[in-house]
Amino acid sequence: MHDFISYFMINPTALYIAVGLFSLCIGSFLNVVIYRTPKMMEQEWRQDCQFLLHPEQAIIDETKFTLSKPDSTCPNCHTPIRWYQNIPVISWLALRGKCGACKNPISIRYPLIELLTAICSLIIVAIFGPTLQMLFGLVLTWVLIALTFIDFDTQLLPDRYTLTLAALGLAINSYGLYTTPTSAIWGYIIGFLCLWIVYYLFKIITGKEGMGYGDFKLLAALGAWMGPLMLPLIVLLSSLVGAIIGIILLKIRKENQPFAFGPYIAIAGWIAFIWGEQIMKIYLGH
Numbered sequence: 714m715h716d717f718i719s720y721f722m723i724n725p726t727a728l729y730i731a732v733g734l735f736s737l738c739i740g741s742f743l744n745v746v747i748y749r750t751p752k753m754m755e756q757e758w759r760q761d762c763q764f765l766l767h768p769e770q771a772i773i774d775e776t777k778f779t780l781s782k783p784d785s786t787c788p789n790c791h792t793p794i795r796w797y798q799n800i801p802v803i804s805w806l807a808l809r810g811k812c813g814a815c816k817n818p819i820s821i822r823y824p825l826i827e828l829l830t831a832i833c834s835l836i837i838v839a840i841f842g843p844t845l846q847m848l849f850g851l852v853l854t855w856v857l858i859a860l861t862f863i864d865f866d867t868q869l870l871p872d873r874y875t876l877t878l879a880a881l882g883l884a885i886n887s888y889g890l891y892t893t894p895t896s897a898i899w900g901y902i903i904g905f906l907c908l909w910i911v912y913y914l915f916k917i918i919t920g921k922e923g924m925g926y927g928d929f930k931l932l933a934a935l936g937a938w939m940g941p942l943m944l945p946l947i948v949l950l951s952s953l954v955g956a957i958i959g960i961i962l963l964k965i966r967k968e969n970q971p972f973a974f975g976p977y978i979a980i981a982g983w984i985a986f987i988w989g990e991q992i993m994k995i996y997l998g999h
C-alpha cells in the first residue's frame with residue numbers, strides 16, 4: 714500500500730492514467746446500474762404486491778433481474794453484447810453508435826456517461842492526490858452519477874444507494890476523513906430534517922407532495938460526508954443548478970417532463986464536495 718502511494722507520488726501521470734482508464738470501466742458499469750436498478754426495483758415491487766394481494770398463488774417465476782444477470786443484450790434484437798463490443802467509448806465509436814447485429818441506434822448517452830465518469834474522477838485525483846480521501850471521493854462521485862441519472866430517468870432515488878452512501882459517510886468520518894465525527898452525525902440529521910420541513914410546509918400550504926423521501930435521504934447522506942456547514946451551500950447550489958439545467962431542458966425538449974430534484978442535489982453536493990470550502994471563503998469574504 715505504501716509502495717503504491719509513493720509510486721504515484723513520484724509519478725502523478727501514472728495515477729491519472731490508471732484512474733482515467735479504470736473510471737471509464739466504472740462508467741460502463743454505471744450505465745448498467747442506471748438502466749437495471751429501476752427494473753430490479755419494479756420486479757421486487759411486483760412480487761411484493763402479488764405476495765400481499767394473492768398469497769395463495771405462487772410467485773410468477775420470472776428470471777431474476779440483477780446487476781450481473783441476465784447478460785447484456787441489444788434492447789432491440791436481443792443479440793448478446795460481446796466483451797469487445799463493451800469497451801468504454803471505443804466500442805460505441807467503432808460501431809458508429811449502432812448495434813452490431815441489427816443496426817438499431819445505441820444512445821450517445823452511454824459513451825457520454827463513461828466520459829463524464831472519467832472526467833469527474835480525474836478532477837477528484839487532481840484535488841486529493843494519492844490519498845484515502847481520493848479513494849472515497851471517487852466512490853462518492855460514482856454513486857452520485859448513478860443517482861443523478863436514475864432519478865432523472867425515473868424520479869426514484871433508491872434507498873439501497875442513498876442509505877448506503879449515508880452509512881459510508883458516517884463510517885469514514887468516524888475517523889475524521891473529511892469532517893469530524895460530530896459534524897458528520899449532525900450533517901446527517903440536519904440534512905434529513907431541513908428538506909423534511911420544506912416538504913411538510915409545502916404539503917400544508919398546497920396540499921400536494923412536492924418532493925420524495927429520497928431527496929431527504931440524499932441530502933442526509935451528503936451531510937454525513939461533509940458536515941452541516943456545507944448544507945446551506947448545497948441547497949443554494951441545487952436551486953441554481955436546477956434553474957440552469959431546467960432552462961436548457963426546456964429549450965431542448967419543449968415539453969413538460971416530471972420534475973425530479975434529486976439530480977440537482979447530487980450535482981450541487983458534488984460541487985460542494987470539491988470546491989465548497991473555496992466557494993464559502995469567497996462568499997464570506999475571507
Ligand SMILES: [Zn+2]
Binds near residue numbers: 787789814817
Ligand atoms: Zn440489435
